[in-house]
Amino acid sequence: MNDRERYTATTALPVSIESAFQYHARPGALQRLLPPWESVEIESSSNSIAQGSEVTLRAHVFGVPIRWLARHTHYDPPHRFADTQVSGPMATWDHSHEFSSLGNDQSVLRDRIEYRLPAGPVGRLLGGWKAKSSLESMFAFRHRITRDDLQLHQDHPSSPMTVAVSGASGLVGSQLCPLLSVLGHRVCKIVRSRNDDPESLAIWKDDADAAKLADADAVIHLAGKSIAGARWTDSMKREIRESRVTKTRELCEKLAKLPRPPRTLLCASATGIYGDRGDESLDETSALGDGFLADVARQWEQACQPAVDAGVRVIHCRFGIVLSPRGGALGQMILPAKFAGGSLGSGKQWWSWIALDDVLGAIYHALLTQSLVGPVNFVSPDPIRNRDFAKVLGDVIGRPALIPAPAFGLRLMLGEMADALLLASQRVVPTRLTESGYRFRFTELRELLRYSLGYERLPSERQE
Numbered sequence: 001m002n003d004r005e006r007y008t009a010t011t012a013l014p015v016s017i018e019s020a021f022q023y024h025a026r027p028g029a030l031q032r033l034l035p036p037w038e039s040v041e042i043e044s045s046s047n048s049i050a051q052g053s054e055v056t057l058r059a060h061v062f063g064v065p066i067r068w069l070a071r072h073t074h075y076d077p078p079h080r081f082a083d084t085q086v087s088g089p090m091a092t093w094d095h096s097h098e099f100s101s102l103g104n105d106q107s108v109l110r111d112r113i114e115y116r117l118p119a120g121p122v123g124r125l126l127g128g129w130k131a132k133s134s135l136e137s138m139f140a141f142r143h144r145i146t147r148d149d150l151q152l153h154q155d156h157p158s159s160p161m162t163v164a165v166s167g168a169s170g171l172v173g174s175q176l177c178p179l180l181s182v183l184g185h186r187v188c189k190i191v192r193s194r195n196d197d198p199e200s201l202a203i204w205k206d207d208a209d210a211a212k213l214a215d216a217d218a219v220i221h222l223a224g225k226s227i228a229g230a231r232w233t234d235s236m237k238r239e240i241r242e243s244r245v246t247k248t249r250e251l252c253e254k255l256a257k258l259p260r261p262p263r264t265l266l267c268a269s270a271t272g273i274y275g276d277r278g279d280e281s282l283d284e285t286s287a288l289g290d291g292f293l294a295d296v297a298r299q300w301e302q303a304c305q306p307a308v309d310a311g312v313r314v315i316h317c318r319f320g321i322v323l324s325p326r327g328g329a330l331g332q333m334i335l336p337a338k339f340a341g342g343s344l345g346s347g348k349q350w351w352s353w354i355a356l357d358d359v360l361g362a363i364y365h366a367l368l369t370q371s372l373v374g375p376v377n378f379v380s381p382d383p384i385r386n387r388d389f390a391k392v393l394g395d396v397i398g399r400p401a402l403i404p405a406p407a408f409g410l411r412l413m414l415g416e417m418a419d420a421l422l423l424a425s426q427r428v429v430p431t432r433l434t435e436s437g438y439r440f441r442f443t444e445l446r447e448l449l450r451y452s453l454g455y456e457r458l459p460s461e462r463q464e
Contacts, residue, residue, distance in 0.1 A: 001123065003116055003120065003121070003286065004092070004114050004116050005114070005115050005116065005117070005124075005128070005131070005132075006112070006113065006114050006338055006460070007111075007113045007115075007132070007135045007139075007403060007406060007460045008110065008111065008112050008113070008460055009110070009111050009139040009143060009458050009460065009461065010108060010109065010110045010461060011108070011109050011113075011143040011316040012102065012106065012107070012108055012147075012148060013106070013107045013108065013109055013146065013150055014105070014106065014150055014154050015105055015106075015107060015149055015153065015243045016101065016106075016107060016400075017079070017099045017100065017101040017317065018078045018105040019105075019150065019153070020084065020099050020107045020109060020146075020150065021077050021078035021079075021081075021099050022184070023050045023079075023146065023149065023150060023153075023182050023183075024049060024097060025048075025049050025077070026080070026160030026181055026182045026184070027047040027083075027178075027181050027333070028048075028177065028178030028179070028181035028182045028444075028445075029181075029182050029237070030045065030055060030180055031174075031175070031177070031178040032145060032149065032179060033141075033142045033145065033146070033179045035141050035142075035454060036085060036141075036324055036325045036326045036356075036452055037138065037139050037452065037453050037454040038059065038138075038454075039059055039060050040057055040058070040059045041058050041059075042055065042056075042057060042058075042338060043055065043056040043057065043058040043067065044056045046298070048072075049072050049075060049081045049083075050072060050075050050443075051072055051073060051074060051075040052071065052072065052341055053071070053072045054069060054070065054071045054072070054086070055069075055070050056068065056069050056070075057070075057088075063274060066089055067087070067088065068085065068089065069085070069086040069087045069088060070083045070084065070085055070086065070088070070162070071083060071084060071086050073094075073164045073424045075198075076080075078099055079098065079100070080096060080097065080098045080099065081096075081097050082094065082095060082096040082097065082125050083095050084148060087333050089118070089122075090115050090116065090117065090118065091115075091116035091117060091123075092114075092115060092116045093113070093114075093115045094113070094114045094115070094245055095111065095112070095113050096111070096112040096113075097109070097110075097111055097205075098110040098111075098112065105154075109143070109146065111139060111142075111143075112364075113135065115131070117131060117463070118440075123384075125162075126262060132460075133457070134458055135204055135460075136272070136457040136460070137454040137455070137456060137458075138454075138459050139407060139417065139457035139458045140202055140451070141381060141451065141454070143458060144451065144456075145357065145404045148346070148357065148361070148393070148441050149179065149182065151439070152183070152361050152364055153183050153184075153363075155439060156364060156365060156368040156369075156377055158183075158184075158185075158198070158352065160184050160185055160186065160202075160366055161185045161186070161187065161217040161367075162185070162186045162215055162216045162217050162218075162219060163180055163185055163186070163187055163188070163216060163217065163218050163219070163220060163367070164188045164189075164190055164201060164213055164217075164218070164219045164220070164262070165177055165180075165188070165190060165215040165220045165221055165222065166186075166190035166219075166221045166223040167221070167222030167223035167224065167268070168187075168190070168191075168366055170191040170222055170223070171322060171324060171326060171327045171328050171356065172222055172268075172319075172322065172356065172360070172363075173220075173222045173252050173359055175326075175356060175357075175420055176222075176327075176360050176363060177189065177403065179360050179370065180362070180364075182310065183364070187197075187199065188200065188201050188212075188216065189201070190219075190221075190223070192204055192205075193205060194206065201213070201256060203251070203254060204247075204250070210254045213254065213255060213258060213261075213262060214258045214259060214260050214261070214262075216262045216265070216266070217262055217263060218262050218264040218265070219251070219255065219262050219264070219265045219266070219365075220253055220258075220265075220266045220363065221265065221266070221267045221268060222268045222270075223243070223247065224240075224243045224244045224247075224268060225239050225240050225243035225244075227293070227421065228417070228418075228421060228433035229238055230385075231415045231416075231417060232292070232416050232417050237292065240296060241296050242357075243301070244296060244299075244300045245296065245299045245300055246335040247301050248267060248300055248303040248304060248352075249306065250301035251377060252303060252304050252305070252306040252307040252312075253306045254308035255306070255310060255312060256306040256307060256309065256312075258310075261307070261310050261311065261312050262312065263311065263312065263313060264313045264314075264315070265304065265307050265312050265314045265315070266311070266314075266315045266317055266363060266366060266367065266460055267272060267300070267301070267304050267314065267315070267316055267317065268300075268316055268317050268319060269297050269300055269301055269317055269318045269319070269375070269419075270297050270319050270320075271318050271319065271320045271377065271426050271428045272291075272296075272297050272424075272426075273288050273289050273293070273294050273297035273298060273301070273318060273350055274286060274288065274289045274294065274418070274419075274426050274428065275288070275289015275290045275293075275294040275424070276289065276291065276423075276424040276425055276426070277289060277425060277426055277427070278425050278427075279350070279425070279427060280427060281427050281428050281429060282377075282426060282427060282428045282429065283374045283377065283428070283431040283432075284318075284374070284376065284377055284432050285431075286403070291420060291424075292416065292420060293420050293421075297318075300316075301375065303318045304431065305317070305421035313370070313373050314373065314374070314460070315366050315373060315374065315376055316374060316375045317363065317366070317376060317378050318375055318376065318377045318378060318379075318428075319354070319359065319376060320351075320352035320353055320354050320377070320379035320380075320383075320426075320428055321351055321352060321353045321354070322353075322354055322355075322356055322359055323353050323356060323448060323449075323452070324356035324452060325452055325453055326356070328356075330452075333393065334393075334397070336405075336451075337390070337394055337397055337399055337401070338395050338399055339396060339399075339403075340394070340399055340400050340401065340402040340403050341390070341401065341405065342387070342390045342391075342394075342401040342402055342403050342404045342405075343386050343387035343390045343401070343404045343405070344369055344386050344390075344404070344405050344407075344410060344422045344423060345386075345404070345405070345406065345407035345410065345422070345423045345424065346387075346407070347385060347386045347387025347390065347404065348385055348386070348387065348425070349385065349423055349424060349425035349426075350383050350384070350385055350386075350425045350426055350427035351383060351384055351385070351386050351389050351426075352377075352379040352380075352383040352427065352428035352429075353379065353380055353383070353384065353389070354378055354379050354380050354425050354447065355380070355418070355442040355448045355452070356418075356442060356452075357441050357442070358378075358380065358440055358441050358442055361401050361438070361439075361440075361441060362376075362378050362430075362433055362438055363378075365433070365436070365437075365438045366433075369436050369437075371436060372432060372436055375432075376430075376432045376433060377429065377430045377431065377433065378430065378433070379428045379429065379430050380440060380442065380443055380445075381429060381430060381434065381440065381443050382443050382444065382445070383426075383427050383428060383429070384445055387401075389445065392445050392446050392449065393449060394433045395446070395454060396446060396449040396450055396455060397453065397455075407423055410422055410423065
């Protein structure tokens with residue numbers, strides 16, 4: 001009896017067969033396609049899909065590390081590549097990625113998988129439904145992110161660029177660098193100190209590395225000490241301010257001294273610059289607010305002035321609440337939500353959220369949209385009250401949002417941070433992104449949460 005299971009999924013792509021294949025062939029593609037709700041990391045990789053190349057993935061199941069070694073067994077650009085499991089959790093696994101042309105810069109991607117679960121009939125009985133469900137979630141995610149990334153590429157045609165990125169290991173940077181790579185650009189990571197990566201630049205300690213920024217077309221500055229986690233002691237506040245204001249000024253002074261500075265600098269900022277504003281609708285022309293975060297963000301943006309004076313197009317990326325289960329606010333909210341956690345404080349405060357993929361897309365849009373300059377709000381067009389956010393999250397994961405976290409308890413635990421990060425109300429809208437033609441991937445919270453938490457399904461095609 002043949003006990004191999006089969007799964008096939010197909011999606012139309014808005015690019016030619018050659019562009020679709022190149023997206024998968026470039027370094028960074030696998031990083032883009034790993035489901036964010038799974039605890040999977042790339043342990044080692046040949047950074048290639050050519051025949052004989054290998055990749056090792058590492059995951060944790062109930063705290064136990066599991067490794068999956070896959071080897072590419074077929075390479076026929078731009079029509080097909082394939083891989084097989086050498087060792088890992090499955091008894092066997094064979095995956096074929098097939099591309100066909102629809103003409104007029106349209107193509108089709110078809111993923112075909114044949115696999116056998118371990119433990120024979122017992123494994124199929126106990127784990128068959130879970131394996132099928134996992135595949136349907138994974139390929140709903142993979143096919144959507146592939147389509148959306150390639151649509152972004154179509155919306156913003158560009159010659160290959162060299163882009164220097166600081167904060168490359170953070171929530172945004174760790175996905176931005178792969179996105180830039182799969183769209184055909186060269187990425188140089190700005191790091192604190194020299195490492196083994198020949199593409200890294202230790203500009204803070206090496207003047208020669210700082211001089212290499214003249215080879216970059218753009219710099220994206222995301223580095224900064226996290227404002228969440230520990231209480232804001234005086235020393236913590238100094239570190240937060242220095243990591244943003246002082247380091248940004250040093251970077252911009254280095255750029256200003258170059259004989260040919262990069263044309264564009266995108267520097268992280270935050271919607272915290274508006275302060276606690278109740279129900280007031282806020283766009284980029286709104287007055288700035290008060291408080292520690294507003295003060296830091298104001299100085300952060302002012303620290304870019306040396307680059308502005310040197311003729312660099314500077315964009316201040318005022319990030320709202322960036323949502324991804326990989327980290328940030330959503331990563332911290334999932335566990336309490338599973339225990340029926342509800343609103344924070346009264347829940348009336350407005351939360352201006354944005355999907356991580358829209359942060360990446362908007363960065364790419366701003367990078368290539370010359371009319372954008374100055375402050376830009378990186379938020380979705382649909383801010384939501386905190387109590388409604390908690391309810392939608394609870395609905396998606398199948399838990400009631402019953403138990404609020406009282407404001408006094410949050411203040412007792414977190415001090416000043418509670419008011420600034422959790423209880424403050426900021427109803428921010430992305431006027432400049434919208435007016436400049438950015439196409440949001442997610443404008444509805446429920447859709448984003450289902451996608452990023454693995455609740456979407458892409459059933460297998462009917463097998464003839």
